[in-house]
Structure formats: structure tokens, C-alpha cells
Amino acid sequence: MRNQYHEELDAISTTLVEMAGLVSAAMGNATKALLEGNLAIAEEVIASDSVIDTLQHELDDRTVDLMARQQPVAGDLRTLVASLRMSADLERMGDLANHIAKVARMRYPALAVPNELREIIEKMAVVAETLSRKVAVVIRDRDIEKAVQLGADDDAMDILHRRLFTALLDPAWPHGNEVAIDMTLIGRYYERFADHAVSVGRRLYYLVTGEFADI
Amino acid sequence: MRNQYHEELDAISTTLVEMAGLVSAAMGNATKALLEGNLAIAEEVIASDSVIDTLQHELDDRTVDLMARQQPVAGDLRTLVASLRMSADLERMGDLANHIAKVARMRYPALAVPNELREIIEKMAVVAETLSRKVAVVIRDRDIEKAVQLGADDDAMDILHRRLFTALLDPAWPHGNEVAIDMTLIGRYYERFADHAVSVGRRLYYLVTGEFADI
Numbered sequence: 001m002r003n004q005y006h007e008e009l010d011a012i013s014t015t016l017v018e019m020a021g022l023v024s025a026a027m028g029n030a031t032k033a034l035l036e037g038n039l040a041i042a043e044e045v046i047a048s049d050s051v052i053d054t055l056q057h058e059l060d061d062r063t064v065d066l067m068a069r070q071q072p073v074a075g076d077l078r079t080l081v082a083s084l085r086m087s088a089d090l091e092r093m094g095d096l097a098n099h100i101a102k103v104a105r106m107r108y109p110a111l112a113v114p115n116e117l118r119e120i121i122e123k124m125a126v127v128a129e130t131l132s133r134k135v136a137v138v139i140r141d142r143d144i145e146k147a148v149q150l151g152a153d154d155d156a157m158d159i160l161h162r163r164l165f166t167a168l169l170d171p172a173w174p175h176g177n178e179v180a181i182d183m184t185l186i187g188r189y190y191e192r193f194a195d196h197a198v199s200v201g202r203r204l205y206y207l208v209t210g211e212f213a214d215i
Numbered sequence: 216m217r218n219q220y221h222e223e224l225d226a227i228s229t230t231l232v233e234m235a236g237l238v239s240a241a242m243g244n245a246t247k248a249l250l251e252g253n254l255a256i257a258e259e260v261i262a263s264d265s266v267i268d269t270l271q272h273e274l275d276d277r278t279v280d281l282m283a284r285q286q287p288v289a290g291d292l293r294t295l296v297a298s299l300r301m302s303a304d305l306e307r308m309g310d311l312a313n314h315i316a317k318v319a320r321m322r323y324p325a326l327a328v329p330n331e332l333r334e335i336i337e338k339m340a341v342v343a344e345t346l347s348r349k350v351a352v353v354i355r356d357r358d359i360e361k362a363v364q365l366g367a368d369d370d371a372m373d374i375l376h377r378r379l380f381t382a383l384l385d386p387a388w389p390h391g392n393e394v395a396i397d398m399t400l401i402g403r404y405y406e407r408f409a410d411h412a413v414s415v416g417r418r419l420y421y422l423v424t425g426e427f428a429d430i
Contacts, residue, residue: 064292064293064296067282067292067296068288068289068292071286073283074283077279077282077283078279081279081282081299084296084299084300085299085303088300088303165396168392168396169392169393169396173392177383177384177388177392177395178384180392180395180396180399181380181383181384181395181396181399184395184396184399184400185399185403188400188403
């Protein structure tokens with residue numbers, strides 16, 4: 001019975017890693033849809049969001065079910081509670097990829113991102129994908145060193161986010177409000193995506209060490 | 216022992232109601248700071264965010280501790296898991312009030328909200344406060360009827376949010392990008408605040424009925 005229990009615990013961790021993989025792919029595709037004005041890919045990301053949501057619901061049901069059946073003690077209980085929280089972060093990261101795909105779809109066939117801001121968004125997207133790929137490894141390997149590294153990526157995201165605002169506030173900004181509003185929201189989606197990735201890292205760190213990480 | 220256990224369960228619910236009260240006050244004050252350009256109130260809201268955060272940490276610790284000590288069965292376990300999720304929603308609502316106060320502080324002594332948009336923001340703020348006050352009652356009374364009503368308030372918020380975008384996109388918009396960016400973010404903070412309030416309502420509904428609400 002204990003073996004089956006530990007298999008179920010492992011399976012929960014495996015599903016979290018799977019969620020992180022789906023979220024990472026969704027964000028990569030959302031960026032592609034955004035920068036290339038690719039409607040088909042945007043639709044694909046939007047459709048895939050319900051897959052991530054369903055995975056989260058099933059995972060949370062299994063997690064609570066395991067709590068109820070096995071009455072886990074301190075360490076395992078902490079793992080299961082952390083799983084509920086990490087799945088919520090990952091689900092939200094999927095939503096944010098979805099939001100980016102929706103901006104791409106709304107502006108199609110035009111491009112939402114003007115040429116001057118392309119480079120910043122590309123860089124924000126690279127950081128976002130790096131973060132979500134690292135998150136999968138952090139969960140899989142319970143790797144606290146990598147969890148701490150997420151903080152540096154998040155700092156890079158914050159710097160890019162500020163650079164984006166500086167560009168938007170340039171008095172010589174040649175675009176209208178619509179582009180400024182789109183870019184404000186897009187910037188916020190990438191930045192929040194990074195915040196949730198760091199949040200997963202913090203939860204994993206706490207789970208492994210029992211201490212709060214200064215990430 | 217069972218009596219003490221049920222007292223502890225009740226105390227968790229009481230703390231959630233207290234959190235909702237603090238969040239509601241924070242949002243009311245954040246709006247006041249924003250619309251009146253009141254720096255002292257803005258600072259107060261910003262300082263009070265850590266009170267809400269600390270309350271959440273303590274509450275979550277107590278909740279997990281109760282899970283570990285009492286090995287609750289299905290119904291109580293569901294209550295405790297829902298408490299963890301509701302506290303996360305409420306904590307995030309506090310963050311969003313904090314973000315609004317920070318915009319007020321950043322623009323002080325100027326007003327962030329231009330006259331033309333004052334009415335929309337006032338209305339969004341009224342909906343936000345109504346939602347957070349109802350959320351406290353929903354948790355306190357486990358009132359599923361009121362939980363469902365949150366959906367109508369959220370619809371009102373969405374309509375106001377769209378009206379805000381329409382105003383920002385008016386070709387005759389007399390303000391620059393800075394105001395448009397501020398207003399885009401402020402609008403999003405109110406709208407997300409409403410989303411989290413509805414999320415609390417959904418969790419409570421599920422807790423009481425075992426069904427997912429169509430809110």
C-alpha cells in the first residue's frame with residue numbers, strides 16, 4: 001500500500017512537470033503567433049488552454065483525494081499542499097500565454113507589436129520560455145539551486161519590462177494609443193508569467209528546505 | 216478534542232472574513248488615494264499590504280497544521296483546501312489594491328485619472344468594493360445565493376472595463392501615452408480584483424454544494 005501511495009505522489013509531480021511543459025510550449029507558440037501574426041498558431045494556443053485547465057482540475061482532484069485517503073504526515077502533506085499551489089501558478093501561466101495569443105488574434109492580419117518594440121518583446125519571450133523550461137526541471141529534480149536562479153531571470157524580465165515602458169513613453173512615439181495599450185498589456189502578461197514561475201520556484205524551495213527563499 | 220477542532224475550523228473561516236474586510240478597506244482607500252491624489256492614504260494602503268500578507272501566511276500555516284493534526288475527512292478536508300485557495304485570492308486582491316495605491320503615489324501631486332475617466336473609475340471602484348464586501352458575507356454565512364450574485368457584479372465590471380478602453384481609444388483622446396498606460400493598468404487591476412472575488416465565490420459554492428457554479 002505504501003508503495004502505491006508513493007507512486008501516486010510521484011505521479012503528481014510528473015503531472016506538474018507535464019503542465020510546465022505544456023505551459024512552456026503555449027508561451028513559445030503565443031510569442032510566435034504574436035510576432036509573426038500567425039492566426040492558426042494563435043488559435044492553437046487558445047484551444048490548448050482548456051487542456052491545461054483540465055489537467056489542473058484532474059491533478060488537484062487526485063491531490064485532494066490522496067490527502068483524504070492516505071492522511072499524509074508533515075512532509076508528504078507539505079508536498080501535496082505545495083502541489084495545489086504550483087498547479088495554480090502553472091494554470092495561471094497558461095492563461096497568460098492565452099492572453100498573448102488573443103492579442104495576436106485580435107490584431108490579425110496586422111501585427112500587434114510595432115517594429116521598434118520587436119526586439120524587447122523577443123527578449124521578454126526568451127526569458128519567459130527559459131523560466132518555464134527551468135520550472136519543469138526545478139519540479140522534476142527538486143533542484144533548489146535552479147529554483148534560486150529563477151530570480152535572476154525574473155530580474156532580467158523586470159529590466160526588459162521597464163525598457164518597454166521607456167520606449168512607450170518616448171515623446172517621439174509614432175504610434176497611437178491602441179498600440180500603447182496593447183503593448184502595456186502584453187508587457188504585463190510576460191512579466192506576470194515570470195512572477196508565477198518564480199512563485200513555483202519559491203514553493204519548491206520551501207518544500208525541499210523548509211525555509212523561505214530570498215528569490 | 217473534537218470541539219477544539221471545530222473551534223479551529225471556525226477560526227479559519229473568521230480569519231478569511233477578516234482578510235476580506237481588510238482587502239475591502241484597502242481597495243476603498245486605494246480608490247480614494249487615486250481619485251483625490253492623497254499621498255498619505257496611498258502610503259497607508261501600501262503599508263497595510265504586508266498586514267494582509269502576514270495574515271495569509273499565518274492562516275495558511277494554521278490550516279496546514281490542522282490538516283496534519285486532525286487528519287480531516289472528506290468534507291472538512293475540502294473546507295481546508297478551499298481555505299488555502301480563498302486566502303490566496305484574497306491576498307492577491309490586496310496586492311491589486313496596493314498596485315492602485317502605487318499609481319496614485321507615483322503621480323502625486325498630480326492626479327493619475329483625467330477628469331473624463333473619473334466617472335468610469337468611480338463606478339469600477341464601487342463595483343470592486345461591493346464585491347469585496349459581499350465576499351466577506353459569502354464566506355461568513357456560506358451564502359451560495361450571494362456567491363452567485365457576484366457574477367452579475369463581475370459582468371458590470373467587465374462592461375465598465377470595456378467602456379474604459381473605448382474612451383482610451385477615442386481618436387479625440389487629449390492625453391498622452393503616459394495617461395493611457397496608467398489607465399490601462401488601473402483598469403486591469405480593478406478587473407482582476409473582481410475576477411478574484413468571483414473566484415472566492417466559486418470556491419465557496421463548490422464547498423457548500425459539491426457542484427461547480429456557473430458564475
